[in-house]
Amino acid sequence: MLITVFGLGEAGSLIASDLAEAGADVQGFDPAGVPTPRGVNRHELPATAVKGSRLVIAATAATDAQRAIAQAWDEIRRGTIYADLSTAPPGLKQDLGETAALRGLPFADVALMAPVPDNGLATPSLASGPGAEAYAGIVGELGGEVEVIGERPGEAAARKLLRSVVTKGLAALVIESLEAAQAHGETRWAWEHISGLIESADEPFLRRLVSGTSHHVDRRLVEMESARSFLEDLGVGPNMTSATVESLRRIRDEGMSGVSIPE
Numbered sequence: 001m002l003i004t005v006f007g008l009g010e011a012g013s014l015i016a017s018d019l020a021e022a023g024a025d026v027q028g029f030d031p032a033g034v035p036t037p038r039g040v041n042r043h044e045l046p047a048t049a050v051k052g053s054r055l056v057i058a059a060t061a062a063t064d065a066q067r068a069i070a071q072a073w074d075e076i077r078r079g080t081i082y083a084d085l086s087t088a089p090p091g092l093k094q095d096l097g098e099t100a101a102l103r104g105l106p107f108a109d110v111a112l113m114a115p116v117p118d119n120g121l122a123t124p125s126l127a128s129g130p131g132a133e134a135y136a137g138i139v140g141e142l143g144g145e146v147e148v149i150g151e152r153p154g155e156a157a158a159r160k161l162l163r164s165v166v167t168k169g170l171a172a173l174v175i176e177s178l179e180a181a182q183a184h185g186e187t188r189w190a191w192e193h194i195s196g197l198i199e200s201a202d203e204p205f206l207r208r209l210v211s212g213t214s215h216h217v218d219r220r221l222v223e224m225e226s227a228r229s230f231l232e233d234l235g236v237g238p239n240m241t242s243a244t245v246e247s248l249r250r251i252r253d254e255g256m257s258g259v260s261i262p263e
Helices: 010-021 062-070 090-102 116-122 132-141 155-184 187-200 203-215 217-234 239-254
Strands: 002-006 025-029 040-042 055-058 081-084 107-112 124-128 145-150
Touching: 002 010, 010 025, 010 040, 010 055, 010 116, 055 062, 062 081, 062 090, 081 090, 081 132, 090 107, 090 155, 107 132, 107 155, 124 132, 124 155, 132 145, 145 155, 155 187, 155 217, 155 239, 203 217, 203 239, 217 239
Parallel strands: 002 025, 002 055, 025 040, 055 081, 081 107, 124 145
Antiparallel strands: 107 124
16 A cells, blocks of 8 residues: 655654554655654655655644645545645644645544654544545554544644643643742752642542632632742742632632532
8 A cells, every 4th residue: 555644753753664664565755854764665756756656644833734735735646545644733734634635635633642752643633524534544554543532633632732732731830830949959858749639649649630620719819829939039030820819719710600519
């Protein structure tokens, strides 16, 4: 089976080489001077890279997603599955799906849900869109791990970004706390305490954090205002802490009527 990979950066190169190792005939294209992955037939032009392909995988940044699908528009044959792996807003995935439909390309919105360097092609992923089932079938036979969640482009992207609010926000919170801890001379204690807190966290713990916010909002607001003042005294920019203060003020004034915890 002939598969084309647009984008041979970190994620694309690992996925492409794994596809080749699994027995696929892999063609690749990337305008940047990145190394050619093992087992990949790299082309100088995107148009030649897609000829005869059964599946085109775009492993590009979200800012390049529209350019990726347009770069070989006239050469991608009708019926070819087009899978976009970028981390992009659901609206952009919907636009890409509409663009693909004009050419008769079954579109798959694919969200990679774990680090590709640790997993390669086997990176757990979600897929949605008209081409999701076909994409999952092809990649699954070659060693991929794909869960199809719907027929609308953007559904997979939405789930990933909902999680990203927490995972990337958590990283920013930890970084800000460590900056303050270093300024205060308590880096080791802070790291060990935060690590232990995250390691021991479970569903009841998360439920208590969320459900207790409205009930204890006044106390928590005073506590976080104190934390912000402390960081400012240390010379650390309290960006995430200030955001928490503003969030607590909004909850104090407006409540949490828009938030419900599943039973």
